[in-house]
Each structure stands twice: as structure tokens, then as C-alpha cells.
Amino acid sequence: MSLSTRDRLTIGELAARSGNATSALRYYEELGLIQAERTPGGQRRYRRATLRRLAFVRAAQRIGLSLEEVRDALAHLPVDHVPSSADWSRVARAWQRRIDAQIAELERLKEQLSGCVGCGCLSLTRCGLYNPEDAAARQGPGPRYLLGDRPPAR
Numbered sequence: 001m002s003l004s005t006r007d008r009l010t011i012g013e014l015a016a017r018s019g020n021a022t023s024a025l026r027y028y029e030e031l032g033l034i035q036a037e038r039t040p041g042g043q044r045r046y047r048r049a050t051l052r053r054l055a056f057v058r059a060a061q062r063i064g065l066s067l068e069e070v071r072d073a074l075a076h077l078p079v080d081h082v083p084s085s086a087d088w089s090r091v092a093r094a095w096q097r098r099i100d101a102q103i104a105e106l107e108r109l110k111e112q113l114s115g116c117v118g119c120g121c122l123s124l125t126r127c128g129l130y131n132p133e134d135a136a137a138r139q140g141p142g143p144r145y146l147l148g149d150r151p152p153a154r
């Protein structure tokens, strides 16, 4: 039986197909993100459906979810059968607000940065790059004005 049709995969096969290191798979298993069955010899075997969970983990991380948040999301999937598309949709809907907020944040950042490219005004009141005497540091770490903070009044 070929790898593409087999229902149980070794950790090496799962790693190769999912693009994750075997150490990452063991870690994900430790966190409860994926589950393995054991052969009589103690080797891990993963259901093919684990690939979908791993794709979900990868996508969730790309939108900034922590592994703990991913675990919470995956906890809403059934464990007694392979999740249906309706099950996955329900889980994905919970991300909608998060994704919308991130899109809004990226749009704001894009506007700010593209406003500065070729502008050169370094305006005290509206520029996200202008930061004389590192006044932004008083508001916390990171690029404060690009994160949405306003420069202090002068």
C-alpha cells in the first residue's frame, strides 16, 4: 500500500509529509495537539487525519496563535471520529475575529509605512518613524508609534 493511501503513518512519514521535524511532532504530542497510537513494539503510528491537524497548527501559528491557543482550538474537535468539514469550520470561525483584527492592524501599518515612503516629513504629530530622543521608549518596548501609540504632546 502506498504512503498516500495508508491510514497509519510512522513519525518519519508524518514529518516528511507535514514539513515538521520529528522533534516538533513529539513536542506537539506532548502538548496534546496530536495523538499517536503505539505498535506492540512501542513505535508511534499516526492516523492520516493528523496531517490536517498539523496543517491547522501551521496556519494558526502563521496568524500568531500560541501553541496553547491552538491546543484550545483543537480541543473542540471530536476525538471519536475524523473531524468533518463542519467540525473544522466551527473551529475556524472562532478565529475570525482574530484574523479580522490582524488584517485591520496590517492595513493600518501598511498605510503608515507607505505614507512615510518618499514623504520625509518626519512629522512630530503623525509620523510613525519620527522618534526624537527616543521618546517612544517611555511608552514601552518595540516600535510604539507603529504599534498605535501616539507621540507625547510637545
Ligand code: FES
Pocket: 115, 116, 117, 119, 120, 121, 122, 123, 126, 127, 128, 129, 130
Ligand atoms: S515621514 Fe512623513 S509621515 Fe512619516
